Amino acid sequence: xxxxxxxxxxxxxxxxxxxxxxxxxxxxxxxxxxxxxxxxxxxxxxxxxxxxxxxxxxxxxxxxxxxxxxxxxxxxxxxxxxxxxxxxxxxxxxxxxxxxxxxxxxxxxxxxxx
Amino acid sequence: xxxxxxxxxxxxxxxxxxxxxxxxxxxxxxxxxxxxxxxxxxxxxxxxxxxxxxxxxxxxxxxxxxxxxxxxxxxxxxxxxxxxxxxxxxxxxxxxxxxxxxxxxxxxxxx
Numbered sequence: 001x002x003x004x005x006x007x008x009x010x011x012x013x014x015x016x017x018x019x020x021x022x023x024x025x026x027x028x029x030x031x032x033x034x035x036x037x038x039x040x041x042x043x044x045x046x047x048x049x050x051x052x053x054x055x056x057x058x059x060x061x062x063x064x065x066x067x068x069x070x071x072x073x074x075x076x077x078x079x080x081x082x083x084x085x086x087x088x089x090x091x092x093x094x095x096x097x098x099x100x101x102x103x104x105x106x107x108x109x110x111x112x113x114x
Numbered sequence: 115x116x117x118x119x120x121x122x123x124x125x126x127x128x129x130x131x132x133x134x135x136x137x138x139x140x141x142x143x144x145x146x147x148x149x150x151x152x153x154x155x156x157x158x159x160x161x162x163x164x165x166x167x168x169x170x171x172x173x174x175x176x177x178x179x180x181x182x183x184x185x186x187x188x189x190x191x192x193x194x195x196x197x198x199x200x201x202x203x204x205x206x207x208x209x210x211x212x213x214x215x216x217x218x219x220x221x222x223x224x225x
Contacts, residue, residue: 004157033212040217040218041217041218042120042203042205042215042216042217042218043158043203043213043215044215045212045213048212056212091157091158093157102160102163103160103213104160105150105157105158105159106157107155107156107157108155108156108157
C-alpha cells in the first residue's frame with residue numbers, strides 16, 4: 001500500500017538553529033500539504049502545493065519558515081531560526097489532483113527545540 | 115475563532131460499549147465533514163466522511179450522524195474495542211479551502 005514518507009521521524013535542535021523536514025507524497029498525488037500539530041491540538045495547515053506551485057501559505061510564518069516542491073514531487077519544509085514555540089509534530093499529507101477530501105498523512109516529524 | 119468545536123476532550127468506554135464524539139461548526143459553507151483516527155506516533159488516517167445532503171452514514175461499526183439545522187455532527191463507534199483506543203479528530207471544509215480540524219478526542223476503551 002502506497003504511503004506518504006517523511007524524514008526524519010524525530011529531530012532535536014537548539015533554538016536559533018536551522019532544521020529541515022522532507023516529504024515524499026504518494027506517487028501521482030499532485031496536491032501536497034504541510035501541517036503543524038501541537039500536542040493536544042488538531043493539525044493546522046501551514047502550506048499547500050498544487051504540483052510545484054503554492055496555492056495557500058497564508059498561515060506559514062514566512063519570516064522563519066519556507067517550503068518548496070521544486071519538481072512537483074517531494075517537498076522540503078525549513079525553519080530558520082528555530083524557536084522554542086516551534087516544538088510540534090510536522091505532518092505532510094497528499095491527495096489526488098482535485099480531491100482534497102481524502103488526504104493521506106505521513107507519520108510526521110516530531111520536532112523538539114531546546 | 116475556532117470554527118470546529120469538538121467534545122469531549124477525552125473519553126473512557128468499556129469494551130463493547132458505544133463511544134460518541136460530538137462536533138459543532140459555525141460556517142454554513144462547509145460541505146464536507148470527515149473524521150480522522152490517529153494512533154500515537156502516526157499521522158491521522160481518514161475513518162469516515164459525510165456530506166450535508168445525508169443525515170447518517172454507516173461503515174461497519176462507525177456511524178456519522180449529521181444535523182444540518184443544528185450545525186452538529188457526531189461519530190458513533192458501536193461495540194467499541196481496545197484497538198479503537200486512539201485520538202479522533204473531526205474536520206470540515208468548504209469548496210476551495212482545506213480542512214479545518216477540531217482539537218481532538220482521546221478515546222480509551224478499557225478491556
